[in-house]
Amino acid sequence: MATTALDQQRVHAAHAEKTGLWSWITTVDHKRIGILYGATAFFFFLLGGLEALIIRIQLARPDNNFIDPDTYNQLFTMHGTTMIFLAIMPLSSMFFNYLIPLMIGARDVAFPRLNAFSYWVFLLGGLFLNASFLFGAAPDSGWYGYANLTSRQFSPGPNVDFWNMGLQVLGVASLAAAVNFFVTIINLRAPGMTMMRMPMFVWMSFITQVLLLLAFPVIAVALILLMFDRFFGTHFFVPTGGGDPLLWQHFFWIFGHPEVYILILPAFGIVSEVLPVFSRKPLFGYAAMVFSGVFIAFLGFGVWSHHMFTTGMGPIADTFFSLSTMLIAIPTGVKIFNWMGTMWFGSLQFRTPMYFAVGFIAMFIIGGLSGVMHSSPPADLQQNDTYFIVAHFHYVLFGGSIFALTAGAYYWWPKMFGRMLDEGLGKLHFWLMLIGFNLTFFPMHMVGLNGMPRRTYTYPAELGFATLNQIETAGSFILGLAFLVFLWNVFQTSRKPRGAVADPWNGATLEWAIPSPPPEWNFDRLPVVEGRDPLWEEKRKHGARLPEPVVGTGAGIHLPNPSYWPLVTAVGVTAVFIGIMMSPKWGAWGIVAGVALLFFGLYSWLFEKGYSEFRTPSHGGH
Amino acid sequence: MTGHAHALETSTGLDSRKLAIWTFIGSECMFFATLISNYLVQKGKSLVGPFAHEPWTDPATGQVMEPIIEIPLVTVGTALLLFSSLFIVLALYGAQKGNRKMLVGWLGATLFCGIFFVGMQVYEFTHFAHKGLTLSRNMFGASFYVLTGFHGTHVTIGVIWLLTMFVLALRGKLTPAKAVNLEIAALYWHFVDVVWIVIFPVVYLIR
Numbered sequence: 001m002a003t004t005a006l007d008q009q010r011v012h013a014a015h016a017e018k019t020g021l022w023s024w025i026t027t028v029d030h031k032r033i034g035i036l037y038g039a040t041a042f043f044f045f046l047l048g049g050l051e052a053l054i055i056r057i058q059l060a061r062p063d064n065n066f067i068d069p070d071t072y073n074q075l076f077t078m079h080g081t082t083m084i085f086l087a088i089m090p091l092s093s094m095f096f097n098y099l100i101p102l103m104i105g106a107r108d109v110a111f112p113r114l115n116a117f118s119y120w121v122f123l124l125g126g127l128f129l130n131a132s133f134l135f136g137a138a139p140d141s142g143w144y145g146y147a148n149l150t151s152r153q154f155s156p157g158p159n160v161d162f163w164n165m166g167l168q169v170l171g172v173a174s175l176a177a178a179v180n181f182f183v184t185i186i187n188l189r190a191p192g193m194t195m196m197r198m199p200m201f202v203w204m205s206f207i208t209q210v211l212l213l214l215a216f217p218v219i220a221v222a223l224i225l226l227m228f229d230r231f232f233g234t235h236f237f238v239p240t241g242g243g244d245p246l247l248w249q250h251f252f253w254i255f256g257h258p259e260v261y262i263l264i265l266p267a268f269g270i271v272s273e274v275l276p277v278f279s280r281k282p283l284f285g286y287a288a289m290v291f292s293g294v295f296i297a298f299l300g301f302g303v304w305s306h307h308m309f310t311t312g313m314g315p316i317a318d319t320f321f322s323l324s325t326m327l328i329a330i331p332t333g334v335k336i337f338n339w340m341g342t343m344w345f346g347s348l349q350f351r352t353p354m355y356f357a358v359g360f361i362a363m364f365i366i367g368g369l370s371g372v373m374h375s376s377p378p379a380d381l382q383q384n385d386t387y388f389i390v391a392h393f394h395y396v397l398f399g400g401s402i403f404a405l406t407a408g409a410y411y412w413w414p415k416m417f418g419r420m421l422d423e424g425l426g427k428l429h430f431w432l433m434l435i436g437f438n439l440t441f442f443p444m445h446m447v448g449l450n451g452m453p454r455r456t457y458t459y460p461a462e463l464g465f466a467t468l469n470q471i472e473t474a475g476s477f478i479l480g481l482a483f484l485v486f487l488w489n490v491f492q493t494s495r496k497p498r499g500a501v502a503d504p505w506n507g508a509t510l511e512w513a514i515p516s517p518p519p520e521w522n523f524d525r526l527p528v529v530e531g532r533d534p535l536w537e538e539k540r541k542h543g544a545r546l547p548e549p550v551v552g553t554g555a556g557i558h559l560p561n562p563s564y565w566p567l568v569t570a571v572g573v574t575a576v577f578i579g580i581m582m583s584p585k586w587g588a589w590g591i592v593a594g595v596a597l598l599f600f601g602l603y604s605w606l607f608e609k610g611y612s613e614f615r616t617p618s619h620g621g622h
Numbered sequence: 623m624t625g626h627a628h629a630l631e632t633s634t635g636l637d638s639r640k641l642a643i644w645t646f647i648g649s650e651c652m653f654f655a656t657l658i659s660n661y662l663v664q665k666g667k668s669l670v671g672p673f674a675h676e677p678w679t680d681p682a683t684g685q686v687m688e689p690i691i692e693i694p695l696v697t698v699g700t701a702l703l704l705f706s707s708l709f710i711v712l713a714l715y716g717a718q719k720g721n722r723k724m725l726v727g728w729l730g731a732t733l734f735c736g737i738f739f740v741g742m743q744v745y746e747f748t749h750f751a752h753k754g755l756t757l758s759r760n761m762f763g764a765s766f767y768v769l770t771g772f773h774g775t776h777v778t779i780g781v782i783w784l785l786t787m788f789v790l791a792l793r794g795k796l797t798p799a800k801a802v803n804l805e806i807a808a809l810y811w812h813f814v815d816v817v818w819i820v821i822f823p824v825v826y827l828i829r
Binding site: 110111179183187193213214216217220221224228234235241243247254603 | 632633634636638639641642645646648649650652653656657660663664667668669756757758760761763764765768772786
């Protein structure tokens, strides 16, 4: 096919760096979308952290009345929902977006506009969920939304509807992104980048996308059934009409347990990139790492009822889910030993990312061990619904996911922004975080085993929980301080000139071969991969560190045009769900307007000029 | 610049959009698996009639009523939906060979079947509602309407999608080079059919 005038225009347009607000609104560049994800998710992370601090102030003293029980319910619900759906998942998405195309040697994701759509839907869903605070009606039935707490009878207000519709919107974003990254990883790998040569982060991301694809439809249906119960008078989870509240728990945890791995597998991937580079050794047991990840994901669909031991499922179900849960410790143990094997006899370089990665291993082991403890039903009967559980999942989600995501932030910051974060402040961040984290969450094991219940706004003085709770509150403020140090570090770094080299850590993966930050088209020439750790291979052949790459002009490289239709379509999707929860009269108009906007956006998107021939922009013009 | 020949290269040789629709279908399997599980879990839990397969007593009049499910019309709809899967294969063949008559004709036939099916469902829903089966009436009503309703929504989206393709075909824009666009729509259409093959016996035939 001949090169048209339109193509030429686009090729020239690619040369100039695009700036300004409009360029961000219309961007389809995976790197910019990654940064948008990161910034938005970090904002929500701070919001969720603030909610946690208010909870901690309330619990600092027995019989405290800093906030009332109602507000407390809203805060713990929003803290959980925010941290899971608006912080950790999209922070992982930031790394998916920014890194997957760079690591597999592609110019973008398979569907750049769908990628933008995912981000906009996520942003609108997050804002919508938090808009509930403005109405004084934030969700208050826990992030798990157990029936019948969520029924009209017991939650007449719009609180649960905000949660229900908000999660539906966020689910659309996650599914669209999952399809996109799944296809990207399968289809846009550079020549020679076979599946078993992919960086471990890409592998863990790939498995995460599969989990998203298979788990999110289940919660979508559960939320739809809840919506019908609340709006259209069905009784799926209402016992008086013949329904079964327990069914909600099954649906929720069939989604909810894979969700746990959706939160942790990207963290595994990040740590598996950081440890080899700072140990100056290839990742130990690559294939075992891949297959243990696959095995964890597979088992993740067969353990959901370990969240439900106290519901009285009977000995057979209890035994099955107990055993399958214990089984997960095996592939997880394989991973932990492989990380240690990677460091064993390595030339360890303790830079900031390495601090966080090693901290991750230690903290995650603690969380993993307490997880194995409540895989035993009799033990779980004692631990269920106490602070022991809160301690456990914060050790895996904070001690696991957040430590690893922070390691990733320090590690890839120079690649993303062309500036190195300060090492001294980074290490201060680490120590404050490690100390604050353990002060906050370790005592929860003890108060939990002594019977302090979760989700209860206060406790009487006679129970003797006060001292440990005070320590926890003090720890939580140290944690808050740790992230202020991080923000200060980011602010200081942003004032420095861009000076980061392409490969500051002597990295092994392809993203370090190109300038920091990378040009819009990523690679001047698409790399040809001949093994695992391709950049180390190249350096070995070269006999030394590679010369600093020259920033190319990008001439002749096709890039997809910017587009605002993904945003229009995302607004349409969100409007539909807002319409559902409005009054019948206005809601119907809201839904009609939303569907109209959705179709208008979608058709404009599908028939947008200059796009039809761009099926796989990452492979154009090499 | 090596041009557009390279723009189609992928690691697997598969068109990325085709892979995407397969991925989406995989995800949709879980969506319908959950809906069908819900239907089966709720089966037999209705506290009052109308029931699907058993006679029921109207509490208002004390009259014994017939089971609400009527198989003949749905069977016609089912048959047409299944035939439409064949028709769309023929339409796709026409698109790939550049045979516009074949493309437009068979695509029209597919659309007819799809629209008939949606119409059949609209008729069935209103008919059942008249007989007293509403969403809130009993567990059968709730799980029946949600399951078949979401399937019907999928068929409707398929009809809109195929209508778009039909307009493109009429305007001569569905060239053999772009037949893959129809193929992607056809994959979705087949999937919606396959789901109905499960739903039909589960809801209408198994007592």
